[in-house]
Amino acid sequence: MLGNNDIILEMINITKTFPGVKALNNVNLQVQQGEIHSLCGENGAGKSTLMKVLSGIYPYGSYEGAILYNRKECKYKTVKDSEADGIVIIHQELALSPYLSIGENIFIGNEIASHGVIDWHEVRTRTQELLKKVGLNEDPDTIVNTLSVGKQQLIEIAKALSKNVKLLILDEPTASLNEDDSEHLLDLMLELKKQGITCILISHKLNEVSKVCDSITILRDGASIETLDASGGRIPEDRIVKGMVGRELSDRYPKRTPKIGDVLFEVKDWNVYNPEYPDRKKVDNVNINVRKGEVVGIAGLMGAGRTELAMSIFGKTYGANISGTLIKEGKEINIKTVKDAIDAGIAYVTEDRKDAGLNLIDDIRHNITIASLNKISNKGVINEQVEILAAEEFRKSMNIKSPSILQLTGNLSGGNQQKVILSRWIYAEPDLLILDEPTRGIDVGAKYEIYTIINDLVAQGKAVIVISSELPEVLGISDRIYIMNEGKMIGELDIKDATQEVIMSKIVTAKNKEAE
Structure with missing residues (x-):
């Protein structure tokens, strides 16, 4: 760790109260110049609230305590005030305007203009320079909603760099990213660190925290519990979890003795086309089944068609030219609407809880x-x-x-x-519950509670299908796993035969065949 003279940020006895809730209770935080500092804690621990206090989203006067930035007390009334000091926050929900170009998004509110006229040539030139810094090679005129979530996240960072950022706050930046995009973003954080930019990272993915962070401050129930020094090497995830939940969490997945019955639900010869591009098949001749008392996992990379499959089953909420057969307890059922699905005893928990x-x-x-x-x-x-x-x-x-x-x-x-x-x-x-990324963006304690709820449901004889991009999660809670790639089911594994290596091997093999 660096000496006290190198402290760039100090938050002292921060207390923030909402009606009926004390969200922050005398929280203290010290961040060193040029480090990557993580904030860890369960959902509701106060991490995002603390960063909103720092960035002026919750303005000076709405909280108690003091903020010292570069040893000067800050009294930010707006986000503009904190950005003027080089403090920039990137929220979990991306704040880009989907119908504007990359260049327009980067400089919106911070326009390059003279006498009220925007210099578009300069916008393009500056945008290209910024995109290069974050490892993107896109045309500045590209409309943002045509890009992947991973690329949009990098554009948010480019936008921060355009504001001469000195302290970058990232709130769950990899929550919606696949493994490759997450890795790229973490590498970019390490590169920014080399350039002298200080980062504060909020993340529930403890393997990422352990990989890149120099210090870890743990919040619990609105209070700062401890700060761990990770500059000498990785801190074990179990040690971080202990600080977050206040106890040892020896097993991330609660034990269950399966009592699997007859087949409850079957999908036969299921085909779904993209509603915007009717010639593109998103689900290709899929056949799956799930039994009473069984948890069936569906593994696959982002874009494999898992969500499209689930939504098309649940009242055709996604897709065009849908064909195939749905069978429940041996009888064919016809589901055309969400009401039909609910009446048939089928429920779907979307991956996008906010929208x-x-x-x-x-x-x-x-x-x-x-x-x-x-x-x-x-x-x-x-x-x-x-x-x-x-x-x-x-x-x-x-x-x-x-x-x-x-x-x-x-x-x-x-x-x-x-x-x-x-x-x-x-x-x-419901008799069948389909869960799409049920633990995305939530902490280990809340995850454990949700896994326990899943276990309780199947113990009652209900069937559960879980879609998850986290292979340890699929392996930890499933009785059987289907593997999906490019809209097709490419494998089925009993849990005793399933490992991360086997699943990824099947996906890679399938992708190689597609490429031939």
Whole structure:
């Protein structure tokens, strides 16, 4: 570690209160010049809140405590104020405008102009220089929504570099990235470090934290617990987890003794085409089944067609020219809408909880009951007392950290939002639950709770399909695994025969065949 003279940032006794909740309680943080410093903690621990205080999103006067940046006290009222000092935050939800070009996005709000006229030639030239720094070779005029999430994340960093960033805050930057894009982004952080840029990294992926960070500050329940020095070598993930949850978490995946019954659900000869490009097949002649009491994992790289498969089954919410057969308990079923799927006892938890899963401007109560209004109403009139009791029961049983079921879901942490979606579909009492990236962007403690919920469901004889990009997760919770690539099912493994190496080998072999 560097000496105290090299401290670039010090946050002293930061306390931030929301109605009914103390989000930060006398938090202290010291960051050294030129280091990569990680903030770790469970969902709701206060990591993002602390960074919003630092960057002026929560302005001076709305919190208690002091911020010293380069040994000077800061009283930021807006994000513009912090950016003027070289502090730039990149949020988990990308803030790019999808219909503008790369160049327009990088310089929006910071336009290169003279007398109100933008110098587009200079915009293009500067954009090309910045893209080169982050390892992209795109045309500055490329519209952002045509690019992958990984490339958009790098454009966010290029945008930060355009503001002469000195302290870069990255909030879950790899949550939506595949392994290659994540690796590239981590390498870029190490390169920025060489250039003297200080980084603060918020991440639930502890292997990434261990790989790149010099220091790790752990928050728990809104308080700073400890700072670990990683400059001498990697800190074991179990040590970080212990600080986060306050105890040893010896097994990341709760034990379960499978009691697998008859086949509950089958998909036969299933084909789905891209609705925007009807000649492109996204799901190609897929055949799968899942039994009562069984967890079936679907592994594959991003873009393999797993989400498209799940959404097309769930009331044809994705796809065109869908063909094939769905069979439940030996009988063919016809599902044309989401209501048909719910009535047939099928539920789907989307990978995109913020945009497609939750109504963020409504409360926990309504988000839980929205798919089961028939259970809380009589002749079209909702019985509010029944609704409140149901929502309150789930708030307690699912350990949703909130002072009330009337709290807006948009104010919850990612893990608690995920529990609200799970509560919704468990309340609907499905026979088959399809979970798409159920633990993306949430911490190890919340993950364990969700795995326990999955175990409880299959113990009741329900069937669960889990789609996950994290191979350890698929291996840790599944009884059987399908492997998907380029819209096709290329393998099926019993869990006793499955390893990361076997799964990746099958994917690589399939990709090589596609390339021939």
